[in-house]
Amino acid sequence: MQNQESLALQLASYKAGFIGRAPAQRVAMMEAATAQLKSSGIESNALKVGDRAPSFSLLDAKGEQVSLNHLLEQGPVVAIFYRGAWCPYCNLELRAWQAQLAELKSLGATLVAISPQTPDNSLSTTEKNALAFQVLSDSDLAAAHGFGIAFTLPPELVDLYSSVGNNLPDSTAMANGRCRCRRPL
Helix, strand or coil: CCCCHHHHHHHHHHHHHHHHHHHHHHHHHHHHHHHHHHHHHHHHCCCCCCCCCCCCCEEEECCCCCEHHHHCCCCEEEEEECCCCHHHHHHHHHHHHCCCCCHHHHHEEEEEEEECCCHHHHHHHHHHHCCEEEEEEECCCCHHHHHHCCCEECCHHHHHHHHHHHHHHHHHHHECCCCEEECCC
């Protein structure tokens, strides 16, 4: 991505602001969860560059089925995963991808974003971020599992997010009462 440095600066700036204003206990809990996720080996289980992507069929923001096989008939596909509309880091990244959309299209590629959130929440994400690419709902985590990037968000983080107004069970896929998400915090 051409604006990668700009995105990196935006992400670093947001994180620094968050650390400066959030209670230390909350920051520590989130950093511990991130460290735990990294130590779980998830990165070694994830698909690597050159690996064949698993086939998937997911609902878009309007509730219509979109299959990877159909998208591939039109050319290369760039599939990005994000946690959901509630994640400010993800929203920054989605907007950075939007800024690169014309370049991707000029190369013949299709961009899709995938999250565990419901189609209604995907529609909100699309509208809020003025996205001109498809936002897909992986509510059963089939695509995330296929890419080797599904993980269970610790219950204490689900509670923490709920305490600040992000009710993940209402907006994302749930398994055994715990939110399952797809990327490091």
